[in-house]
Amino acid sequence: MDTKPAPLDAAPGLEDLFAGYQRFRKDIWPERRKLFETLARNGQSPTALVIACSDSRVDPAMVFNAAPGELFIVRNVANLVPPYKPDGDFHGTSAAIEFAVSVLEVPRVIVLGHAMCGGVRALLNGFPAEARDFVEPWMTGIAAEARRRTLACTPAAEDAQAQCELETVKLSLRNLLTFPFIADRLAAGRLTLHGGSFDIRTGIWSRLVDDQFIPMA
Numbered sequence: 001m002d003t004k005p006a007p008l009d010a011a012p013g014l015e016d017l018f019a020g021y022q023r024f025r026k027d028i029w030p031e032r033r034k035l036f037e038t039l040a041r042n043g044q045s046p047t048a049l050v051i052a053c054s055d056s057r058v059d060p061a062m063v064f065n066a067a068p069g070e071l072f073i074v075r076n077v078a079n080l081v082p083p084y085k086p087d088g089d090f091h092g093t094s095a096a097i098e099f100a101v102s103v104l105e106v107p108r109v110i111v112l113g114h115a116m117c118g119g120v121r122a123l124l125n126g127f128p129a130e131a132r133d134f135v136e137p138w139m140t141g142i143a144a145e146a147r148r149r150t151l152a153c154t155p156a157a158e159d160a161q162a163q164c165e166l167e168t169v170k171l172s173l174r175n176l177l178t179f180p181f182i183a184d185r186l187a188a189g190r191l192t193l194h195g196g197s198f199d200i201r202t203g204i205w206s207r208l209v210d211d212q213f214i215p216m217a
Helices: 014-042 092-103 118-125 135-153 157-176 180-187
Strands: 048-053 071-076 108-114 192-199 204-209 212-215
Touching (some): 071 092, 092 108
Parallel strands (some): 108 192
Antiparallel strands (some): 204 212
């Protein structure tokens, strides 16, 4: 089996990405050059850690209109935070959380959920065969509680999807509290936790306040 990658200029679909890069270099880089030079010289000091879904339709920097250097972003399937479990396994999300909170000392953490999440849909309705090696154990191992809470009170399929998307945000916030370095900073007033959901269809962000998601139109 030939594992040699195709030449970049021969890979289908890359032309648009290259054209985008050229526009960046021509139009955006000159305007932002001083900002990037400052970030390179002084390092990063983001104002928040954002835990978001990998869904290509939800860009945290765009949602919050943030400039480079303002947000430390970790993305995964369904914006999930696993419970604190330091062991020999691979923990990409937990590693990013530790770095952002303990090393960069961000003052706030935001869990950014979203509507029409494919991971949540599979959690409720079943996983395709192509997504059972990693996606299924990731979702069922972390978000089973969100599924139980949803199905206990939301029988309609469409309503269940929307409700479970919100439950994953609440679950991730609860799991954040299991990290000792987060709990310590919360108690000391050095860190705050926030949650919300972005609706792809309307562009509206709803913020979690007192266990309710309030639209911020």
